[in-house]
Amino acid sequence: MYKDKILYRLRSFRKGFLSGEELARRTGISRTMVWKHISSLRGQGFTIEAVPSQGYRLAAEPDLLRKQDIASGLKIKVIGRDIQLFTTLVSTNTAAMELASKGAVEGTVIISEMQTGGKGRLGRKWISPKGNLYLSIILRPAIPTHKAPLITMSGAVAVASAIRSVCGVAVGIKWPNDILVSGKKVCGLLTEMSAEQDRIRHIVLGIGIDVNMRPDELPPDIRALTTTLSEAKGSTVNRTVLLRQLLRDMDHWYRQFLVQDADVLAEWKKLNVTFGRRITVSGTGELLEGIAQGIDEDGRLIVKQNNGVLRLIAAGDVTILKR
């Protein structure tokens, strides 16, 4: 309450300094209480300069997502019908799967500023400090289960498109769905689903994009293979703008998938950086080496092994070997 009043005063007078005395008088509290609220605001991420004998000045606001900023005037049809924003969650995917099983509407988007137990593919962790984007989208497509990989591919195409248009950097997709900028990973996708043999009940598309985090927030082994959008662009990226563009592009590509899934495959192929390259595939129980030839209509990678045998790969990790 008093903190909001102090913030309001600081926001209305950004060009100069407001003395502690004046802030105390205008809000009706003691100078000691003003100082306490200033400390609290700093703890929330506000940068507040303090100069003796001059007072306080709001230098920068924390980069926080706000629902109204994300949702206003989006003009989308399916994705974002319901947007739920959290400061922290264990995992946006876990939260979304629970909401989906309780009947949440298709297009519900769960966003969190950070995750304490973010999930990656194949049971791995996804390190999720503040400053990035973590979101999960609930979908209910009337498709057979073997078409599910194309949902993840729609997500990859949408992320690549949004990053390219907002950050102006070149983007590639490495099979299965890693998003690469400058040859390094900036985004991972984790799709989870509840299904019967004949139909998908619901599917959750989880997206984690490394945007503005400090590079040293990742362990060195992961750091070597990844980058952030701000590092690639050379400046801080506005997460709200990126998120809005992503929701728009996802809305477009998801609806395109429902109408004509071959269009998603075609766009994915244009963006891919795997075809024609010598690769290894691990995580399938064997280490396989060969040339990536393409993907089949269900998104499986076609690899020509050194002995000439063609293999269809449904799951695994690809490493692109140096030329």
Add this chain to the structure above:
Amino acid sequence: MYKDKILYRLRSFRKGFLSGEELARRTGISRTMVWKHISSLRGQGFTIEAVPSQGYRLAAEPDLLRKQDIASGLKIKVIGRDIQLFTTLVSTNTAAMELASKGAVEGTVIISEMQTGGKGRLGRKWISPKGNLYLSIILRPAIPTHKAPLITMSGAVAVASAIRSVCGVAVGIKWPNDILVSGKKVCGLLTEMSAEQDRIRHIVLGIGIDVNMRPDELPPDIRALTTTLSEAKGSTVNRTVLLRQLLRDMDHWYRQFLVQDADVLAEWKKLNVTFGRRITVSGTGELLEGIAQGIDEDGRLIVKQNNGVLRLIAAGDVTILKR
């Protein structure tokens, strides 16, 4: 307590009648209470004859499944590691999916004497009165999601094998996985799974077999297309014996699937009654007619349409047209 004592007396003297007076004396209760417990036992399905001036005689016990009868000496490796038996459940599949998400061991089997909300394929109901078999098996195979249909096919092969060996009747499989006896359906399978794009977390194989139910317990439209095992065999089928054989066969075919899934496909093909027949496929948004040619390696039905075009069908209902 007293009811158990009366049951014990009746069981020990099946060849003749026990008077109400003698039952009252031996259990230490009044003749009126004896009569009340006899009524209660009849309500539980015991057939107890009563002849004036002679007394009571236990003519038949209810056909109830008992855990020790099912489990003792089964000699199976995976299926049935944990057997949970219920008198009534909403749905064995729903119960199994919940247990699986809480970490239940692979091979856990959930059995219920009846279901109040039994589920069929594609969101349909599975009418589940007493007298039949309803069970769900929790599996955790390390396979990609597109191989999931082969789990259902393993189940179909196991059910067909168990029915054939216990009931001595000819059994066929109609794509996708209806079990037919005398050309009519006696069993349905419903597979549900929780999965990521790269891996299955858990899969629940639900099996409902119409064994001894009265035919009039089904509505006429379903009745026309279905039969029960007792109807086909001409006598009551021992459900415990059938269930034990099914668990054994499922254990065999599931482990065979993990080692060499082509063996499951080969056995399924031998049992199928769809290939070479003129069929219609519905439930896919269009009504498709043609000749069933076979299945591909992922279990999809190959149909040659009248115009010569081959179609791959992943989901739907097949009707075999008369020759």
